[in-house]
Amino acid sequence: MKKICFFDTKPYDKTYFELLKKDFDINIEYFENKLGPKTAFMAKGYEAVIAFVSDTIDQETIDVLYQNGVRLIAMRCAGYNNVDFKAAFGKIHVVRVPAYSPYAVAEHAMALLLTLNRKIHKAYIRTRDFNFSLNGLVGFDLHGKTMGIIGTGKIGQIFIDICRGFGLKVIAYDPFPLKNTDIQYASLEELCKEADIISLHCPLTKDTFHLINQETIGLMKKEVYLINTSRGALINSEDLLEALKAEKIGGACLDVYEEETELFYEDMSYTIIQDDILARIMSMPNVIVTSHQAFLTKEALHNIAETTLSNCKEFFDDKILNNEVCYQCSRGEVCPREKNKRCF
Ligand code: NAI
Secondary structure, three states: OEEEEEOOOOHHHHHHHHHHHHHHOEEEEEOOOOOOOOOHHHHOOOOEEEEOOOOOEOHHHHHHHHHOOOOEEEEOOOOOOOEOHHHHOOOOEEEOOOOOOHHHHHHHHHHHHHHHHOOHHHHHHHHHOOOOOOOOOOOOOOOOOEEEEEOOOHHHHHHHHHHHHOOOEEEEEOOOOOOOOOOEEOOHHHHHHHOOEEEEOOOOOOOOOOOEOHHHHHHOOOOEEEEEOOOHHHEOHHHHHHHHHOOOEEEEEEOOOOOOOOOOOOOOOOOOOOOHHHHHHHOOOOEEEOOOOOOOOHHHHHHHHHHHHHHHHHHHOOOOOOOEEOHHHHOOOOOOHHHHOOOO
């Protein structure tokens, strides 16, 4: 039986991996530590490691993993912007879970919007204290408003369907628009100018880094709502803070934050938070933050475990690595995977 090791283990991950591992004839050693340059040595003796979006998989980490015999990094997530591909290329194969539940993320985006707009988080606290006042709880009808969607991939498309169910008019921006679709596309500039609510569903790349910044915010309507369930660094947090203080942005629903790595997924309630920008953003009454939990449904966790273990099994059985991602592929170069089963 093959043995792999698992970094940054949380109880909800373990439940589903333990349930499914026997189907793949794989044994798993769980570590609570995040994967990074200082912990990578723990993978000694394991050919494959399972990692997550919160791990630091930079050149140093990759070198230590490689020296210790690791040949596969199985990301148990879709996004892989935290992996230094260039460093991994030619040494360690990287696989991921391309989709596990786009519904989970799209539904969470709407949950955040409904919560913030209708002040459910405030009302919940109030009524538990027998405070039945409605002062300060005024929201707005979603019906008839314009939703601007940035990124019309798997999650974006599902979110569009959800929005239409609420009677929102939807416009979208994507540099690679879908063909044969009834989605109304606009330029980024038009979208910023027209939308009452903007929701981000694109990956973090060098082109999308700080896509939402002082300039793009400047184009937006006063009191626009912003939803980010994609990646924190799509938004320049300092510019967001300024726009919230200036009351240009009327509400921010954030499941991700650009400096989340050291904070999210952990209980920091007894820690003095050193990130003044996050602390100030979170102090706003019109901001709701969740801890990168948009993916967190039973269905998604089951699918993540199943695809990650299947990716590892393909590697051990010398089969084609269907979900491999690499430096070469990401640059659109010809990749030998179809012929040689692997990207290199
Ligand atoms: P996808 O790959 O199906 O779609 C991404 C879309 O973004 C594509 O249509 C692509 O053309 C578009 N895009 C690329 N560059 C763009 C740009 N410069 N501007 C606008 N659009 C651009 O990805 P999927 O599955 O819909 O996921 C979207 C993002 O959601 C992921 O990249 C990931 O960062 C995030 N995510 C967040 C989770 C969470 O728990 N909060 C869980 C899963 C994904």
